[in-house]
Amino acid sequence: MGAPLITLKDVSFSYDDKEILSKVNFQINKxxxxxxxGPNGGGKTTLTKLILGxxxxxxxxxxxxxMPISNFKDWNRIGFVSQKANSFNKGFPATVFEVVAMGLTAKIGYLKFFKRSHKQQVxxxxxQVGMQDYAxxxxxxxxxxxxxxxxxxxxLVSEPELLILDEPTVGVDYENVQRFYELLHELNKAHGITLLLVTHDTGTMTExxxxxxxxxxxxxxxxxxxxYAALKETDLSRIYGHQVSIVTHDHE
Amino acid sequence: MLADFIQYDFLRNTFFTGLLIGIIAPLLGTFIVVRRLSLIADALSHVTLAGIAFGLFLEKKFAITFITPLYSGMAFSVIGSVFIEKLRAVYKAYQEIAIPIILSGGVGLSVIFISLANGFNTDLFNYLFGSVSAVSQKDFLSILGISIVIILIIWLFYKELVTLSFDEEHATVSGIHAKHIHLLFIVLTALVIAASIRIVGVLLVSALMTLPVAASMRLAKGFKQMLVLSIIFGEAAVIIGLISGYYFSIPPGGTIVVVSIIILLASIFLKRVSFTLKRAG
Incomplete structure (x- = not known):
């Protein structure tokens, strides 16, 4: 295993008086x-928000x-994909090329311009994601x-070492979910990108x-x-609390 | 018109100023529309009116002429834009409430300053609906300077503005300073509005920022294309509007907006036709 990219030590977080996360210890290696x-309301999205600062x-x-997160400045080493298939600014008329180029904005930096070499990167x-016919x-x-x-x-365009995905398959049909996981697998194996995938899809992901x-x-x-597969029903119900039945029915 | 154009300075001033705002209003307008902030332009134009009324009041009552209504309008507009941002931060769940607050505040102040300056006159009428003869050499030069600054800043921060407008969360996560860029943008908007008012007037300035964009949105595939089309439509509306306004002695605000609406309807129609043709063919 490689060096730790993300480390959480005794992290707690509350919204108003409700405790969302309690003493979470956690590490992701390169x-x-x-x-x-985890169940809905279990703090998955809160955890990603904490990691993203x-x-x-x-x-x-x-x-x-x-590095302590307060001193961390190299945000372009981390890529983030949210559930934006559902919630980005839909009326915005941008081409695929323009959207992907936006991934370079922060890396290029203020007062510098988009160059020909950037175009190649885009x-x-x-x-890489197989969308060249739609550029x-x-x-x-x-x-x-x-x-x-x-x-x-x-x-991907900013060449991150760590990619965080928050429920990226919400609203994507089954066949495309398979292709999506194959893409992630390739990014992880062939390109060595560390992945943190937040999901409630416990089926396909485990493969x-x-x-x-x-x-x-x-x-x-x-x-x-x-x-994980060896966990017993009783362990799972302890993890999921009352939601265990809902989760198993999800994949029928 | 050509003979008049050569003969009269004021016509040249108006025309060149019109060409400038035909660029900067749709330029900023494109970002305003995609960010769903169209009404902010309206709120700011009313604050600008208060500033103009304040300038006229100073001129009349105290014979202060070094602060022209253009400058006082601009100052009010910029202050108003910063207030809108502050209010939007205070009422996070009801961000649109900032707009009626600033708009009514602007109208309220306008009424006070107008009556202090002894009421309505032609000058004020020109500010409300625009004028083909109101632009002085000094105003033109000021607006030229402002336009250059605006275009330069948009050019320098283009990629940040686009990224932020498309997906604020992603932009923030990737390390773009959303707050500062947004403030810069809203201040630029305030300047564009103040600069445009001489030609199109307080009541119609937001139309020049939004209608050409609404038209190009129907036709453009990407953002850059939309930006360029918006400016072309904006220029067309200003040029046709100014010439017809001059010939028929109508305030150009009215003619420019009507031309913009005709362009908008044409683009909607064109989109329909091409859509039907695609289906049929």
Missing amino acids: GSFLGLI LIKPDHGEIFLFG LHAIE YENIGNLSGGQQQRVFIARS YATDIACLNKTLHFHGNPNE
Whole structure:
């Protein structure tokens, strides 16, 4: 296993008086593909927001690439893909090329311009996700699955070492979900990108992930897929609380 | 018109000023429309009116002429834009409430300053609906300077503005300073509005920022294309509007907006036709 890219030490967080996360300890090593699962309201999205520095923990410490998050400046080493297939600015008339190019904005930096070499990078990222035939189409005319690929390309274009995906398959149909996981698998294996995938899809994900963690207010399990498969029904219901029946019915 | 154009300075001033705002109003307008902030332009134009009334009041009552209504309008507009941002931060869940607050505040102040300056006159009428003869050499030069600054800043921050407008969350996560860029943008908007008022007037300035964009949105595939088309439509509306306004002695605000609406309707119609043709063919 490689060096730790994300480390959480005793992290707690509350909204108003409601405790969302309680003493979470957690580590993601370089080269791994970690699937983070847990019930709705279990704190998965809050955890990603903490890691991305959008909110600050009430207690505990977060380290990114071995550095305290407050001192961390290299945000372009981290890529982020949210559920944006559902919630980006839909009326915005942008081509696929323009959207992917936006992934370079912060990396290029203020008062510097988009150059020919950047154009090559953008086209390469579009090719990586298999969207080259749509490079100059309006993003609004694509399907949910295709849009999600474009958003991955937008994160890939800045060549991040760590990619965080928050429920990226919401609103994507089954067949495209399969292709999506194959893409993630390739990014992880062939390109060595470390992945943190937040999902409630416990089925397909376990075939591809190298690590699985279960979060429900605190971390209940962290191991490899075989260990996860060996968990008993009673363990799962402890993790998921009352939601265990809902989760299993999800995949019928 | 050509003979008059060569003969009269004021016509040349108006025409060149019109060409400038035909660029900067749709330029800023494109970002305003995609960010769904169209009404902010309206609120700011009313604050600008208060500033203009304040300038006229100073001129009349105290014979202060070094602060022209253009400058006082601009100052009010910029202050108003900063207030809107502050209010939007205070009422996070009801951000649009900032607009009626600033708009009514602007009208209220306008009424006070207008009556203090002894009521309505032609000058004020020109500010409301625009004028082909109101632009002085000094105003033209000021607006030229402002336009250059605006175009330069948009050019320098183009990629940040686009990224932020498309997906604010992603932009923030990737390390763009959303707050500062947004403030810069809203201040630029305030300047564009103040600069445009001489030609199109307080009541119609937001139309020049939004109608050409609404038209180009129907036809453009990407953002850059939309930006360029918006400016072309904006220029067409200003040029045709100014010439017809001059010939028929109508305030150009009215003619420019009507031309913009005709362009908008034409683009909607064109889109329909091409859509039907695609289906049929």
